[in-house]
Each structure stands twice: as structure tokens, then as C-alpha cells.
Amino acid sequence: MNIVVLGATSGIAQAIATKLAQEGHHLILAGRRMDELESMSSDLRIRNQVEVYPAHFDALAMDTHEAFVSSCLERFPTLDGVVLTYGYMGDQKESETDMDIVKRTIDTNYTSCVSILHRFATYFEQQKGGFICALSSVAGDRGRQSNYTYGSSKGALSLYLQGLRNRLSSAGVTVLTVKPGFVDTKMTYGQEGMFLVAKPEKVANDIYKAIRSRKSVLYTPFFWRWIMLIIRLIPESIFKKMKL
Amino acid sequence: MIKPVKTKLAGWGNYPVEEGFLFRPDNGRDVLEILQSGLQNNYIAFGMGRSYGDTPLNKQGGVLLTTQLNRILSFDETTGVLECEAGVTFEDIINVFLPRGYFLPVTPGTKYVTLGGAIANDVHGKNHHLDGCVSSFILDFKLMLASGEIIDCSREHNVDIFWATIGGIGLTGIILSARIQLEKVESAYYDVLYEKAPNIERALELFAESDDKYKFSVAWIDCLARGSSLGKSVLMRGNYAPAASLRSGIEPLKLKNGPKLAIPFDFPSFALNNLSIKSFNTLYYGVNKNVRKTVYFDSFFYPLDSIYKWNRMYGKKGFVQYQAVFPPEGKEGLIQMLERLSSSNRSSFLAVLKTSGEQNPGLLSFPKKGYTLALDIPIKDESLFTFLHELDELVIRYGGRVYLAKDSELLPEHFAEMYPRLKEFRAIKDRIDPNHIFSSSMARRLGIVEE
Numbered sequence: 001m002n003i004v005v006l007g008a009t010s011g012i013a014q015a016i017a018t019k020l021a022q023e024g025h026h027l028i029l030a031g032r033r034m035d036e037l038e039s040m041s042s043d044l045r046i047r048n049q050v051e052v053y054p055a056h057f058d059a060l061a062m063d064t065h066e067a068f069v070s071s072c073l074e075r076f077p078t079l080d081g082v083v084l085t086y087g088y089m090g091d092q093k094e095s096e097t098d099m100d101i102v103k104r105t106i107d108t109n110y111t112s113c114v115s116i117l118h119r120f121a122t123y124f125e126q127q128k129g130g131f132i133c134a135l136s137s138v139a140g141d142r143g144r145q146s147n148y149t150y151g152s153s154k155g156a157l158s159l160y161l162q163g164l165r166n167r168l169s170s171a172g173v174t175v176l177t178v179k180p181g182f183v184d185t186k187m188t189y190g191q192e193g194m195f196l197v198a199k200p201e202k203v204a205n206d207i208y209k210a211i212r213s214r215k216s217v218l219y220t221p222f223f224w225r226w227i228m229l230i231i232r233l234i235p236e237s238i239f240k241k242m243k244l
Numbered sequence: 245m246i247k248p249v250k251t252k253l254a255g256w257g258n259y260p261v262e263e264g265f266l267f268r269p270d271n272g273r274d275v276l277e278i279l280q281s282g283l284q285n286n287y288i289a290f291g292m293g294r295s296y297g298d299t300p301l302n303k304q305g306g307v308l309l310t311t312q313l314n315r316i317l318s319f320d321e322t323t324g325v326l327e328c329e330a331g332v333t334f335e336d337i338i339n340v341f342l343p344r345g346y347f348l349p350v351t352p353g354t355k356y357v358t359l360g361g362a363i364a365n366d367v368h369g370k371n372h373h374l375d376g377c378v379s380s381f382i383l384d385f386k387l388m389l390a391s392g393e394i395i396d397c398s399r400e401h402n403v404d405i406f407w408a409t410i411g412g413i414g415l416t417g418i419i420l421s422a423r424i425q426l427e428k429v430e431s432a433y434y435d436v437l438y439e440k441a442p443n444i445e446r447a448l449e450l451f452a453e454s455d456d457k458y459k460f461s462v463a464w465i466d467c468l469a470r471g472s473s474l475g476k477s478v479l480m481r482g483n484y485a486p487a488a489s490l491r492s493g494i495e496p497l498k499l500k501n502g503p504k505l506a507i508p509f510d511f512p513s514f515a516l517n518n519l520s521i522k523s524f525n526t527l528y529y530g531v532n533k534n535v536r537k538t539v540y541f542d543s544f545f546y547p548l549d550s551i552y553k554w555n556r557m558y559g560k561k562g563f564v565q566y567q568a569v570f571p572p573e574g575k576e577g578l579i580q581m582l583e584r585l586s587s588s589n590r591s592s593f594l595a596v597l598k599t600s601g602e603q604n605p606g607l608l609s610f611p612k613k614g615y616t617l618a619l620d621i622p623i624k625d626e627s628l629f630t631f632l633h634e635l636d637e638l639v640i641r642y643g644g645r646v647y648l649a650k651d652s653e654l655l656p657e658h659f660a661e662m663y664p665r666l667k668e669f670r671a672i673k674d675r676i677d678p679n680h681i682f683s684s685s686m687a688r689r690l691g692i693v694e695e
Contacts, residue, residue, distance in 0.1 A: 011270070036271055043315035047340050189268050190247030
């Protein structure tokens with residue numbers, strides 16, 4: 001398959017790209033740091049003897065998205081999937097007084113995703129096949145005071161993906177919403193309050209399996225489904241008084 | 245903002261164990277951010293943790309884990325020149341390139357080392373007598389200095405820094421990437437001749453007579469043998485097996501993925517001894533006369549790698565590995581060292597002996613022409629260190645030196661005598677790192693960097 005990875009330099013994205021290359025798929029690794037993308041591409045190409053190309057992609061420069069999708073189609077004659085992995089998490093407290101952080105969070109985690117994914121969606125719909133996989137978050141399952149700016153943007157993304165899945169299902173296009181828990185990457189390393197931290201390789205394996213089995217929603221590791229179920233089941237009258 | 249994790253760290257010998265602040269950079273940009281963060285006073289790189297003592301430790305200081313800097317950057321199929329980031333391991337290189345007909349030009353007794361660590365310790369292997377250290381095959385590398393500047397070091401550019409970094413135990417900067425010349429091979433197998441020597445004299449004679457005929461050469465010594473049997477040993481010497489010489493049915497370059505046995509907890513220390521007695525005796529008594537075998541690279545180069553955490557077999561207190569090199573005229577020193585070890589009942593059962601070739605220009609590089617002897621010594625109590633300091637004096641008396649990659653006990657005055665080019669090293673270090681941003685527990689213990 002020919003697959004585009006958006007936001008390819010993050011820890012989880014690198015693990016996903018590695019898994020995809022090991023399975024023999026050809027990749028376009030897209031992001032802003034071209035030097036990083038170039039060394040990643042060389043690495044995956046040499047190790048796995050597949051085609052891997054770096055490409056510049058800026059999520060917030062939404063007027064460039066159309067051209068980006070066209071450039072991917074110049075690189076590969078057909079595309080089989082897109083994996084969207086980027087996101088932005090600012091400080092919750094700061095976001096309560098600084099609208100710039102709120103705007104950046106919503107634009108990165110929601111608006112830009114809609115902008116790029118609807119273009120891929122149209123392509124896959126016409127092609128009558130392909131997959132869209134996007135990383136949302138367990139934080140989008142319920143608003144909590146410690147993280148609701150980020151959480152609400154991811155919640156909106158999850159709803160968008162749900163609608164997209166509904167629309168594309170008849171065209172045979174699958175849409176996978178991934179909700180990872182804590183993953184051992186730069187974002188979590190050395191941070192306090194981390195628990196049940198999963199290895200990125202494990203998360204990447206789960207995601208690959210879910211893509212292959214055309215799953216709709218993936219919690220990874222699996223136990224987050226049950227943790228979030230319990231959190232969602234708490235009545236709002238009690239939940240609003242809790243410190244979460 | 246990059247944060248560290250405060251954690252206890254140790255080398256492969258599990259001694260000493262020290263607390264440091266472990267950073268985990270993903271790329272060169274992160275390394276720069278850490279060095280300029282001011283979070284710690286100084287830093288040292290830590291790769292796979294296979295040096296035995298305090299080489300990569302930095303008590304209450306910054307430690308940079310390099311294993312995520314692990315990208316392969318380029319490979320030329322026709323010349324065999326490989327460029328990769330410093331955290332790429334020898335295991336990675338074998339897995340990716342052996343099936344394509346290329347192998348490491350030099351390897352130590354474990355493949356779980358990073359390329360950066362191999363350069364910083366200027367590792368050697370069974371072919372040192374002919375090919376020298378790994379540095380013989382390092383074309384160049386990129387080094388991040390204390391200032392954050394990235395410089396290219398080779399035999400043409402920044403030559404003095406190149407030779408200070410080769411064997412320089414991480415004190416000149418952070419190696420970001422390097423180019424290494426891989427060796428073209430036809431197969432993953434070796435033709436090995438096993439020969440018995442009843443004592444050390446005979447073993448050394450055999451080495452002297454015919455080592456030039458074998459690209460790879462090493463001997464296992466039974467440390468319990470005394471008197472006229474002192475140095476009773478099995479020599480294992482061989483060459484690459486050409487593809488045409490292999491039994492039909494063997495695919496010459498195919499990797500075998502054997503099961504890996506792991507040691508899940510600290511063993512009582514007699515366990516490893518019994519194991520090594522068994523393997524030595526199998527070799528020594530299992531064959532009546534000299535025998536030739538075709539051996540897969542993994543069991544030839546890395547017999548202990550198949551037992552994943554074999555260091556835990558020495559128990560909680562850990563162990564030191566003592567490795568010394570003696571010049572040819574210091575042979576008597578080698579024999580005295582063996583005598584002291586076998587009569588003290590301190591050492592493990594097995595020792596490894598090999599001939600070493602010419603010294604290279606690496607200022608702190610270990611090997612020089614002569615013989616090198618290595619063995620494990622479990623730590624039972626503090627008296628061991630007095631014993632080792634006496635051994636160090638013996639080594640100095642016969643013109644030898646000990647290997648920093650294995651060391652955790654050397655005194656600064658002994659170190660200075662063993663490594664006469666220390667002054668030159670210090671001068672370069674002071675020039676490129678005047679504030680000693682790069683420091684380690686070993687560097688302070690040996691007086692390379694002041695406390």
C-alpha cells in the first residue's frame with residue numbers, strides 16, 4: 001500500500017511509520033522538520049527496502065492543503081491510506097486566559113484535520129477504497145477540568161471522524177479513530193503523574209492490526225476502553241464535583 | 245521543554261550503581277536543547293550500558309541516553325560505506341546488512357553496543373592482531389561540542405579532536421553520527437580451528453607461530469589450573485567461511501533467529517562459574533585432538549549474548565572485568581598476573597587471552613602490541629580493590645595498561661602512568677570544552693576532569 005503519514009516526526013508517528021515500512025508499505029512522511037523527515041526516510045528505506053519520501057506539510061497553513069494532496073498523488077499514482085498523528089497540547093491553566101493557545105489547540109487538533117482529511121476523503125470516496133486513520137485521544141471522551149481545552153478539540157475530532165465514517169462506509173472506505181492512553185514518548189518522558197505508560201511499538205502494532213481488520217474505534221492499550229467507560233458512566237451531578 | 249528522569253544507573257558489571265539525571269533525546273536538536281538548558285552542570289553519553297564500570301555514569305549529573313539517535317542515514321552497496329547515527333547498535337547493523345553481504349569490520353564480544361559507544365571506547369575484537377580497533381574503519385564522524393557547534397572529524401579534518409574522541413570515553417562531546425567501512429563477506433559462517441594448549445607457554449608459542457594465518461584469534465584459559473598447567477587453554481582461531489565451502493542446504497547469508505534465554509533476576513554467583521566450567525570442559529575434553537568446525541557468527545563472536553542478561557549471574561554486588569595488555573617483552577607480567585589470580589581464588593573460572601596488534605594514534609585508546617588478558621572478578625568485599633591496585637602496579641611494572649571500558653577501580657596516578665598521552669588529551673579537552681560540560685564519574689575518579 002502507499003500511505004501518507006501526517007506529522008511523522010512525533011514519537012508515535014515514528015513507531016507507526018516503522019511498523020508500516022516493516023510490513024512492506026511505501027510511505028510519504030509529512031511534517032515541518034525536513035531534516036528529521038529526511039533522516040527518518042533514509043532509515044526506513046535502507047532498513048526495509050521500501051519507498052519512503054519526506055514531504056513538507058504544515059497543518060496550520062490550510063490554504064496549502066489542496067496542493068499537498070496533489071503533490072502526494074504526483075509521488076504515488078494511487079494512495080491507499082492516510083494516518084494523521086499530529087496534535088497540540090498547551091497548558092490548560094494558560095489556555096483559560098490566553099485565547100491564542102485555545103485557537104492554536106482547536107486549529108491544530110480540529111480545524112486543520114477537517115481541512116486535510118476532507119480532501120483525502122473525497123479522493124478515497126471516488127476511488128472507492130482506502131483508509132483514514134487519525135489519532136484522537138481518550139481526553140476527548142469526557143471534559144475534565146485538568147485538560148478540557150485539549151479534550152474538547154479532540155472530542156470534536158472524534159465526532160468528525162464518526163460522521164466521516166458514516167459517510168464513507170458505503171464507498172468501502174474505512175475510518176479508524178485511535179484513542180491512545182499514555183505513550184512513552186518525548187511528550188510523557190520525565191513528566192509527573194504518568195501511569196500505565198505504553199511503549200510506542202506496542203501502540204503502533206495495535207494500530208496496524210486495527211487498520212488491517214477495518215476497525216472503527218481503537219483504544220490502545222485496550223484497557224483504556226474500560227477506564228474511559230467507567231469515567232463516562234459517572235453521573236454528571238457527581239462528576240462535576242470531582243477533581244479530575 | 246525536555247525533562248530528565250532521576251534514576252539509578254550502572255554499567256554492565258552492576259558496580260558502581262549511581263544516581264543521575266537521565267535525558268532521552270530523539271535527535272541532534274534535542275541534544276543541543278539539553279546541553280543549553282542549564283539543567284545540569286555536566287553531561288555524559290550513555291548507550292547500551294555495556295561498558296562495565298563508571299565510563300557512562302555521572303553521579304548527580306546529566307546522562308544522555310543515545311539509543312533513540314538510531315537512524316541509518318546512507319549506505320553505498322558497492323563500497324560498503326555505512327553512515328548512521330551514533331545510537332545504532334551493532335546488532336542492527338548485522339541484521340540489516342549481513343543478509344546483503346556485509347559484516348562489521350571489528351566487533352567486541354557483544355553486539356549490544358552502539359556505534360557511538362564503540363568509537364568512544366575504541367573497541368577491539370578477535371581480529372585486532374591484524375586489523376586493529378574499530379577506529380581503523382571509522383572514516384569520519386560528526387561531533388557536537390560543548391558550544392553546541394557540530395564539527396566533522398576525520399583523518400583530514402579536526403585530526404586532533406578525531407584522535408582524542410577515539411577511545412576518549414565521551415569527554416570531547418556527543419558523537420551524533422559516523423561513517424564506517426563495512427566488510428564484504430560471502431557468508432555468516434566461520435571456519436574455526438580449536439587447539440588445546442597444556443599451559444600458557446604453549447598457548448603463546450602457538451599464537452606466535454601461526455596467528456598471522458588466522459583473521460580471528462582468541463583463547464579461553466582455565467584459571468583454576470596451576471603449576472605446570474598454568475594457563476591451560478583452548479585456542480579458537482579461524483577465517484571467514486567462503487559460501488562454496490558450506491554444507492549444501494545452508495543459505496550462506498541467512499540470519500538464524502535463535503531463542504534468547506534471559507536471566508530474570510540476580511543469580512547466586514556460583515551459577516556462572518559452573519556454566520563456564522562446563523563450557524570450557526566440553527571444549528577441552530570433548531575433543532581428543534585438534535578439531536575444525538564451521539561456526540555461525542553469533543556463537544563465534546557473541547557466545548554470551550544468547551543469555552540475555554548474563555551479568556546478573558554475578559549476583560547483586562556485581563563484578564569487575566579486569567582487562568590488561570602487556571607488550572611482548574612483558575610476557576612475564578602476564579604470567580605473574582595469571583599466577584596471582586589463580587592462587588587468590590578470586591577470579592571467575594574463565595579468562596580470555598589474545599594477541600594484540602600495533603597501537604593506533606587514539607590518545608586514550610587501549611590496545612597496544614602484545615598480549616591482552618581479560619577476566620571477570622565477582623565483588624565479594626572491599627579487599628578486592630586492594631588486590632586490584634596491586635595488579636595495576638604489576639601491569640605498570642611490565643609496561644602494560646588496563647582497559648577503561650572495563651574499569652571501575654583504577655587510581656588516578658596509575659592511570660596517568662598507563663596512558664602517557666593523557667596530557668595531550670587534557671590540552672585538547674580544555675581547548676574545546678573549557679567549562680567541562682562533558683564529564684563523568686570515571687573522568688573525575690581518574691582525575692581527567694577535576695571534582
